[in-house]
Amino acid sequence: MTILDGKKISNQIKEEITEEVKVMKANGEKVPHLAAVLVGNDGASLTYVGSKVRACKRIGFESTLVQMPSTTSELELLKKIDELNNNDDIDGFIVQLPLPKQIDTQKVLMAIDPNKDVDGFHPMNFGKMALDMSTFIPATPFGILELLERYKVETKGKHTVVIGRSHIVGRPMSILMGRKGFPGNSTVTLTHSHTKNITQITSQADIIITALGVPGFLKAEMVKDDVVIIDVGITRVPDETKEKGYYITGDVDFENVSKKASFITPVPGGVGPMTIAMLLKNTLLARERHRS
Numbered sequence: 488m489t490i491l492d493g494k495k496i497s498n499q500i501k502e503e504i505t506e507e508v509k510v511m512k513a514n515g516e517k518v519p520h521l522a523a524v525l526v527g528n529d530g531a532s533l534t535y536v537g538s539k540v541r542a543c544k545r546i547g548f549e550s551t552l553v554q555m556p557s558t559t560s561e562l563e564l565l566k567k568i569d570e571l572n573n574n575d576d577i578d579g580f581i582v583q584l585p586l587p588k589q590i591d592t593q594k595v596l597m598a599i600d601p602n603k604d605v606d607g608f609h610p611m612n613f614g615k616m617a618l619d620m621s622t623f624i625p626a627t628p629f630g631i632l633e634l635l636e637r638y639k640v641e642t643k644g645k646h647t648v649v650i651g652r653s654h655i656v657g658r659p660m661s662i663l664m665g666r667k668g669f670p671g672n673s674t675v676t677l678t679h680s681h682t683k684n685i686t687q688i689t690s691q692a693d694i695i696i697t698a699l700g701v702p703g704f705l706k707a708e709m710v711k712d713d714v715v716i717i718d719v720g721i722t723r724v725p726d727e728t729k730e731k732g733y734y735i736t737g738d739v740d741f742e743n744v745s746k747k748a749s750f751i752t753p754v755p756g757g758v759g760p761m762t763i764a765m766l767l768k769n770t771l772l773a774r775e776r777h778r779s
């Protein structure tokens with residue numbers, strides 16, 4: 488069994504980008520600039536956005552954190568997006584999800600300039616992804632592809648089962664694994680809350696990608712030997728014995744499933760760190776597009 492070490496690979500990617508930034512600086516070029524918009528003060532979102540901004544600083548990117556109160560109206564947020572779209576100093580930006588209830592997420596995502604949409608959530612970029620055109624691939628799915636590629640996990644002709652159809656992970660992942668090329672060329676089954684007899688499906692899977700947010704959902708009895716497991720679940724479980732008052736766990740019963748798996752991502756330290764590394768990669772791409 489091989490651990491797909493997202494922490495290690497993400498550090499490699501960040502080192503690669505750091506080298507590119509050094510060259511830019513040496514040539515007197517402007518470094519990439521990422522902005523992140525956070526509306527409200529959801530604890531998990533604050534942590535994620537903080538990690539994204541810190542990662543920028545560490546590798547030499549410029550970054551801007553735009554914090555708006557939870558009472559922000561849709562119009563106020565749309566105005567801020569317009570400002571960021573027109574700010575020539577900013578190469579790419581993200582709006583952290585989820586947004587407060589009074590704001591229509593789809594409307595907000597559609598307002599982002601597709602050339603600055605480093606999350607790849609704009610319908611134009613999502614459509615390009617589905618059509619195999621060059622575009623920003625959402626960071627979490629992009630990170631999963633990168634992990635599969637760097638560990639040379641065979642995907643061609645394999646049965647990939649995706650659990651969860653979120654716009655951020657499950658849906659794009661189901662498209663990407665079926666695309667031509669590597670990693671891809673899989674036969675994909677997308678399962679969700681209305682799927683009947685999911686064990687019958689997961690037990691036929693060569694590769695399982697879970698993005699549910701239900702701790703311990705995937706159990707050893709549900710998988711076959713030598714399965715490849717990608718666990719995208721990140722749930723905070725309250726635990727007063729821990730320093731932070733919680734611990735992080737995935738969708739997979741790691742202890743038992745790992746005994747049957749050929750490759751498996753840990754939580755934490757698997758897909759999570761890859762998401763940040765790929766956001767940085769997309770920002771680098773945005774800068775290249777912006778300046779060419």
Ligand code: GUN
Pocket residue numbers: 581582583584585606626627655762
């Ligand atoms: N919320 C959970 N994951 C993500 C992500 O990748 N990007 C944004 N913007 N919000 C998220």
